[in-house]
Amino acid sequence: MAKRNTIQRSLVLEAVNKLHCHATADEIYEEIIKEHPTISKATIYRNLKVLSELGEIRRLEIPGSADRYDHISRNHCHVKCKVCERVFDVDMDFVDGLESGIRDTHGFDFTGYDIIFHGVCPECKKKKDHTEE
Structure with a gap:
C-alpha cells in the first residue's frame, strides 16, 4: 500500500530540509507553527515517523536525548x-x-x-x- 503524500508531510519534510541541524521533533514543530499555527504536534510526530520509514529523512536515536531528524538519509x-x-x-x-x-x-x-x-x-x-x- 502506497503512502499518500499529504500537505502536512510536505511541510515536515520542508522543515527538516530547511533546518539542516539534526533537529528534534519539538524544534521541527516550532519551525512549522510559525507559518501554520493550527498544525498539531501529533501530526508532526506521525509524519516524521512516516518520512523516516520511507527513507526520505533519517531518524537518529540519541541515548539520553531526544531523537533527531536528519535531512541526509544515507x-x-x-x-x-x-x-x-x-x-x-x-x-x-x-x-x-x-x-x-x-x-x-x-x-x-x-x-x-x-x-x-x-x-x-x-x-x-x-x-x-x-x-x-
Missing part, C-alpha cells in the same frame, strides 16, 4: 557535543558491514546501526577557552 556518522548537545555530521567513510564482526549476536537479526562520536564542538570549545582566561 548512512553516515555523527558527533554529539557533550556541552551544548547539538549533533553534527562527521566527514568520514561509513563502515558498511560492521555488524558482521559481532561474535555473539544474542539471536538478533541486525538491521543497521548509527555511530555517534562524542566531543566538544568548536563554539563550546571557544567559549570554554574564553572563560578560562
Whole structure:
C-alpha cells in the first residue's frame, strides 16, 4: 500500500530540509507553527515517523536525548557535543558491514546501526577557552 503524500508531510519534510541541524521533533514543530499555527504536534510526530520509514529523512536515536531528524538519509556518522548537545555530521567513510564482526549476536537479526562520536564542538570549545582566561 502506497503512502499518500499529504500537505502536512510536505511541510515536515520542508522543515527538516530547511533546518539542516539534526533537529528534534519539538524544534521541527516550532519551525512549522510559525507559518501554520493550527498544525498539531501529533501530526508532526506521525509524519516524521512516516518520512523516516520511507527513507526520505533519517531518524537518529540519541541515548539520553531526544531523537533527531536528519535531512541526509544515507548512512553516515555523527558527533554529539557533550556541552551544548547539538549533533553534527562527521566527514568520514561509513563502515558498511560492521555488524558482521559481532561474535555473539544474542539471536538478533541486525538491521543497521548509527555511530555517534562524542566531543566538544568548536563554539563550546571557544567559549570554554574564553572563560578560562
